Amino acid sequence: MGEQILLRARGVRKSFGALEVLKGIDLEVRQGQVVSLIGASGSGKTTFLRCVNMLEEHDNGDILLDGEPIGYRMEGARRRRLSEARVSAQRARLGMVFQSFNLFPHLTAEENVTLGLTKVLGKTRAEARDIAGHWLGKVGLEARRKHYPYQLSGGQQQRVAIARAVAMEPRLLLFDEVTSALDPELVAEVLGVMKDLAETGMTMLVVSHEMLFVREVSHHVVFMDQGKVAQAGSPSEVFDRPDSERLQKFLGRFHGIFSGGG
Amino acid sequence: MGFTIPGTFGFELWQARYSLLRGISTTLFASGLTIVLATLLGILVGTVLAYGWWPLRLLARAYVDILRGIPVLVLILFTYYGLALFGINVPAFWAGVIALSAFATAHVAENLRGAVQSVPTGQMEAAKAIGLRFPQRLRYVILPQAIRRMLPPWVNTGLEVVKGTTLLSVIGVVELLLSTQQIVARNYMIIDFYLVAGLLYLIINFSIAQLGAALERRFSYLRY
Numbered sequence: 489m490g491e492q493i494l495l496r497a498r499g500v501r502k503s504f505g506a507l508e509v510l511k512g513i514d515l516e517v518r519q520g521q522v523v524s525l526i527g528a529s530g531s532g533k534t535t536f537l538r539c540v541n542m543l544e545e546h547d548n549g550d551i552l553l554d555g556e557p558i559g560y561r562m563e564g565a566r567r568r569r570l571s572e573a574r575v576s577a578q579r580a581r582l583g584m585v586f587q588s589f590n591l592f593p594h595l596t597a598e599e600n601v602t603l604g605l606t607k608v609l610g611k612t613r614a615e616a617r618d619i620a621g622h623w624l625g626k627v628g629l630e631a632r633r634k635h636y637p638y639q640l641s642g643g644q645q646q647r648v649a650i651a652r653a654v655a656m657e658p659r660l661l662l663f664d665e666v667t668s669a670l671d672p673e674l675v676a677e678v679l680g681v682m683k684d685l686a687e688t689g690m691t692m693l694v695v696s697h698e699m700l701f702v703r704e705v706s707h708h709v710v711f712m713d714q715g716k717v718a719q720a721g722s723p724s725e726v727f728d729r730p731d732s733e734r735l736q737k738f739l740g741r742f743h744g745i746f747s748g749g750g
Numbered sequence: 751m752g753f754t755i756p757g758t759f760g761f762e763l764w765q766a767r768y769s770l771l772r773g774i775s776t777t778l779f780a781s782g783l784t785i786v787l788a789t790l791l792g793i794l795v796g797t798v799l800a801y802g803w804w805p806l807r808l809l810a811r812a813y814v815d816i817l818r819g820i821p822v823l824v825l826i827l828f829t830y831y832g833l834a835l836f837g838i839n840v841p842a843f844w845a846g847v848i849a850l851s852a853f854a855t856a857h858v859a860e861n862l863r864g865a866v867q868s869v870p871t872g873q874m875e876a877a878k879a880i881g882l883r884f885p886q887r888l889r890y891v892i893l894p895q896a897i898r899r900m901l902p903p904w905v906n907t908g909l910e911v912v913k914g915t916t917l918l919s920v921i922g923v924v925e926l927l928l929s930t931q932q933i934v935a936r937n938y939m940i941i942d943f944y945l946v947a948g949l950l951y952l953i954i955n956f957s958i959a960q961l962g963a964a965l966e967r968r969f970s971y972l973r974y
Contacts, residue, residue: 543875572884580881590876594894594969603890604880649876656880 491518494691495540495660499549502535509535511715512549517660517708522692524702526726527712528738533695536712537662540693541584542575553581553659580608583653583661587668589645591637597624597648598633601655609656623651627681643674647681654685661685663694699742703727711735759942766933766943773929774950780847780925781912781954787851788907792858793897797888799863810859817856823917825849830921846918854911861903865896898969905962909955926950 495517502510510532517523525533538544540551542559551558558578560567570578591600601620605611611619624630627647629640637645646666653661663682667675679701686692686705696702702709702723709726711719713734719726730736753760798810817825829852830845840848869892877887919928930947934940 541879543878576878576881576883579878582879584876584879586872586876586879588870588872590870590872592873592876592891592895594898604882607886607890608881652880 491520493517494519494554495693496552496555497536497540497549498552500536500539500546500551501548502532502539502544502546509715510539510546513712513715513717515710515717515720517691517693519691520689521707522686522694522705523708523710524694524696524706525710525712526696526699526702526738527718531712532715533712534664537584537664537693537695540660541579541582541662543584553578576608580604580656581659583656583658585646585649585653585661585663585666587665589637589642589649589669591645591649591652593637596634596636597629597640597651600637600648601652604652604656619655620651623655624648626684627651628677641674642670643677646670646674646678650678650681650685654690660691660693663692663696665695665697667696667698699727699739711738713738757937759939762933762937762939762942763946766937769929769933770926770946770950773924773926776843776924776929777912777915777926778954780843780850780915780918780923781908783847784850784854784911784915785908787847788854788858788911789904791851791855793862793893795855795859796862796866797893799859800866801884801888814856814859817853818860820853822850822853822914823920825853826917826921842918842921842923846915846921846923850911850914850918853914854907857907857910858900858904861900861907862896864903865899866892868899869895901962901966901969905959908958908962912951912954912958 493516495515497513497515500510500513501508513532513536515523515536525536527533535544539546540553540558545559556578559575560569562568591597592603595603598617598620601623602613602616605616605619606613621630621633624633627650629644629647629651632640632644632648637648640648650666666682667678670678675698679698682692682694683701683705694702694706704723706723709721709723710717711726711730713732718732719730719735726735727739730739753764755761795810795813798806799814802810826846826849829840829849830842833840833845873891873895874887877891882890915925916927918925919931922928924932926947930943934943937943
């Protein structure tokens with residue numbers, strides 16, 4: 489499959505103090521693909537995702553978006569950190585959905601979506617409202633566009649957060665355990681929206697513990713363990729033929745969902 | 751009713767009406783000006799305290815700590831007499847407003863810093879994630895939330911400012927307290943007129959507190 493490589497990570501390392509959380513991550517996301525990161529908590533999945541969006545700064549290695557390094561540029565052999573404005577411009581090409589929704593509580597659902605459209609992309613208010621209406625409709629919340637976040641359920645808030653991210657037409661959407669803070673009965677509505685997005689060809693990098701969803705939607709699954717990529721491949725390779733004991737053990741925790749591993 | 755008999759409270763109150771009115775308007779004008787100035791400057795200094803480049807932050811920190819540690823009366827006397835020594839002559843009213851504003855700015859700044867830091871970190875991250883630049887993140891995401899969280903202590907500062915204007919009487923600004931003193935000096939009705947002044951201050955401050963409570967109710971939707 490010849491789709492172009494949209495995101496490429498090479499040897500990404502990151503430490504918090506003495507603790508090395510990422511020990512050299514290599515990873516590729518091709519245009520239109522859904523790539524999922526799985527692994528136990530503490531394996532570095534979320535940290536890697538946050539490095540992609542410059543919410544954390546990686547210490548070593550490269551993260552390239554459309555071939556352009558994220559967060560710095562090269563001056564000869566030296567790395568120079570990009571200015572705040574340049575980093576912001578890079579972030580505008582990436583969308584992110586958070587575990588804890590992080591909707592702006594002082595803005596309505598619609599205003600949450602239009603803020604970036606008007607202030608970052610320079611759309612007029614009318615254009616922004618149309619776009620927000622379109623995406624709030626896609627996530628099934630057009631009737632709630634005048635509601636404030638506290639008037640929405642967790643699942644609805646997360647769908648607004650997805651609309652806010654996708655309305656910016658990012659090159660790549662990052663999902664950081666977006667269903668982990670939800671009541672079980674609200675998980676399906678959010679996964680449904682993500683599945684719809686995947687089907688429209690949106691490129692997505694997903695950290696998730698929803699193994700059935702990961703298996704069904706992903707083109708590529710990456711199992712991370714102790715700050716490294718331990719195994720990567722198609723969903724069937726990873727789920728049905730886990731080669732390491734650790735992956736078998738990890739999958740075994742989702743007992744009864746998969747025959748393999750147990 | 752006794753409005754025509756000198757020496758009765760009603761008569762003296764009627765006689766003093768213009769003095770009292772002038773006193774009240776001076777008090778209100780000085781308070782209002784101070785609150786507006788201190789709010790604007792306080793938001794600025796508070797933002798520096800929370801996010802400033804470190805030398806600026808240190809400067810802001812020093813300002814806040816020094817200004818909070820000095821009695822307001824000392825500030826007022828310094829602005830009026832102290833600056834005159836350097837050849838800077840500030841009219842008493844403005845010296846008072848400057849000193850009170852400098853004091854209240856420190857309080858607003860510290861309150862704003864606290865409010866900014868109590869906004870969940872996820873808010874800044876979400877604002878980053880949609881590509882907003884730093885000034886935009888402050889203006890559209892962080893400050894609107896922080897300012898609403900700052901309301902209760904802000905009302906408090908407002909009350910302190912109104913009460914603080916009484917100190918301007920020391921440098922000869924005829925605000926409500928000094929005009930009351932002047933009235934009392936004419937008619938010797940000490941208890942009656944200080945009660946009137948006290949009541950008027952109470953009415954002003956009660957109104958400010960009510961306004962604050964109304965604003966808080968207005969922003970009650972700000973929940974996480």
